[in-house]
Amino acid sequence: KSFTKKSAQEHLPLPPGPKPLPILGNLHQINRAFPWITYKEWSEIYGDIIYSRILNQNVIILNSEKVARALLEQRSSNYSDRPRFVMPSARFGVSFRTPMQGYGDAWRRHRRIFHQAFRPDAAVIYQPMQLRKAHQLLLDLLHDPGNYELHLETHSASIIMSAVYDYETKPNDPLVSMIRGAMDSIIKAETPEKAAIIDAYPTLTLLPAWFPGASFKRHALELKSVLTDMVEIPFEYALDKFSSGLSATSMVSEGLARFQGDASFELAIKESSATAFGGVPHAAVNDDVYDGYLIPKGTTILTNIWYGHNSHTQLLASHRHDPERFFTPSGDLNDDLVTPVWGWGRRICAGRYLADASVWSAIVSMLTVFDFLKAKDASGKDIDFEPRWTSGVASRPVNFPCRIIPRRGDMDVEKLTSLISIAT
Numbered sequence: 001k002s003f004t005k006k007s008a009q010e011h012l013p014l015p016p017g018p019k020p021l022p023i024l025g026n027l028h029q030i031n032r033a034f035p036w037i038t039y040k041e042w043s044e045i046y047g048d049i050i051y052s053r054i055l056n057q058n059v060i061i062l063n064s065e066k067v068a069r070a071l072l073e074q075r076s077s078n079y080s081d082r083p084r085f086v087m088p089s090a091r092f093g094v095s096f097r098t099p100m101q102g103y104g105d106a107w108r109r110h111r112r113i114f115h116q117a118f119r120p121d122a123a124v125i126y127q128p129m130q131l132r133k134a135h136q137l138l139l140d141l142l143h144d145p146g147n148y149e150l151h152l153e154t155h156s157a158s159i160i161m162s163a164v165y166d167y168e169t170k171p172n173d174p175l176v177s178m179i180r181g182a183m184d185s186i187i188k189a190e191t192p193e194k195a196a197i198i199d200a201y202p203t204l205t206l207l208p209a210w211f212p213g214a215s216f217k218r219h220a221l222e223l224k225s226v227l228t229d230m231v232e233i234p235f236e237y238a239l240d241k242f243s244s245g246l247s248a249t250s251m252v253s254e255g256l257a258r259f260q261g262d263a264s265f266e267l268a269i270k271e272s273s274a275t276a277f278g279g280v281p282h283a284a285v286n287d288d289v290y291d292g293y294l295i296p297k298g299t300t301i302l303t304n305i306w307y308g309h310n311s312h313t314q315l316l317a318s319h320r321h322d323p324e325r326f327f328t329p330s331g332d333l334n335d336d337l338v339t340p341v342w343g344w345g346r347r348i349c350a351g352r353y354l355a356d357a358s359v360w361s362a363i364v365s366m367l368t369v370f371d372f373l374k375a376k377d378a379s380g381k382d383i384d385f386e387p388r389w390t391s392g393v394a395s396r397p398v399n400f401p402c403r404i405i406p407r408r409g410d411m412d413v414e415k416l417t418s419l420i421s422i423a424t
């Protein structure tokens with residue numbers, strides 16, 4: 001019976017998509033810096049579920065929240081795997097972090113550790129620390145508004161370092177710089193499109209690192225050493241603190257206390273704690289059928305979160321400043337929590353409650369104290385600019401000229417410090 005079902009499935013069409021070339025597939029048609037733009041253009045022609053081929057890999061792009069939910073949430077057990085090579089550097093043994101784990105026991109251990117530390121009722125423990133970090137962000141912005149990008153990055157890194165390792169960051173912290181450097185490399189270079197090229201031509205990995213064109217290998221080897229430091233150094237710090245009985249609540253101290261003596265968990269705590277951020281593809285475990293189309297086993301599933309957002313919430317583009325989108329016609333808050341940012345199904349972001357509270361406390365604190373305005377030129381006219389975005393597996397706005405000025409004209413560091421101490 002299962003044989004008949006399988007042969008019937010094999011004759012089903014694949015989802016619609018652009019015509020592939022014999023070896024390249026659709027690789028040549030994809031905007032490699034901003035693939036989501038290509039995926040959006042394809043969706044206008046082919047719809048919400050698109051089949052494409054990158055070299056020898058089947059890639060299905062989900063371009064709407066509806067299809068993403070139908071597959072990744074409602075059929076979660078079939079779509080909770082990760083592609084074999086999410087990252088090019090996985091070829092060189094860089095695959096210990098939670099987002100890259102296949103759907104199996106090691107991943108389950110990682111998720112348990114995250115869940116214990118960051119489930120909704122546990123994540124509230126970190127709120128006083130998050131508020132303290134939001135206040136530090138205000139002081140940094142007041143003192144040195146031109147470097148706002150650095151202050152925002154320091155804010156999010158220092159919350160993660162505190163919640164995961166109970167590590168208090170210092171100004172210009174070397175550990176934060178190291179982690180920022182490693183994350184930058186991952187985001188820029190470790191895209192699923194590049195992983196597909198190396199998966200199709202594994203012999204490329206045999207080229208010596210100095211060979212022209214083998215830059216990915218040089219990069220992967222460098223990344224391997226940076227990532228090893230990123231896993232070992234903060235973990236050793238947290239372990240020492242835990243052993244001396246001095247540690248406050250953190251993901252590592254909670255994990256060590258709970259699973260002490262279980263070697264597989266101790267390794268999982270070390271590996272999972274190095275995870276700071278994910279935006280990564282899913283993979284289909286078995287053949288599946290959706291809307292009359294075949295989704296073959298092993299297919300890489302990419303959700304175009306960017307497009308999902310821009311078509312989300314009554315087609316109001318997320319890049320427009322338009323708070324009205326969160327109100328009902330009668331003026332009450334609607335129930336839109338913009339959940340697609342966290343992904344879907346069993347691989348949904350494991351740090352979402354912590355991250356949500358960090359973003360919220362930082363935004364409300366900044367809006368209370370500052371106005372964010374366009375920068376002015378020498379003649380006092382507003383400087384207009386076209387927003388630009390970084391490329392890679394995650395994207396953020398490129399630094400743009402702006403003025404961050406206190407809403408109260410008499411605000412200085414001393415006043416702000418005293419206001420903060422009254423508020424806490």
Ligand code: HEM
Nearest residue numbers: 098099275278279280341342343344347348349350351355
């Ligand atoms: C605003 C900040 C954040 C955003 C937008 C975000 C978003 C995401 C997204 C989209 C995924 C992929 C979900 C999927 O595959 O469907 C993910 C995975 C993940 N995130 Fe986050 N995340 C954020 C912050 C964090 C933080 C602070 C932590 C940890 C403290 C964290 C831990 C993880 C982990 C462990 C995974 C992998 C889950 C798995 O593969 O099972 N994230 N995140």
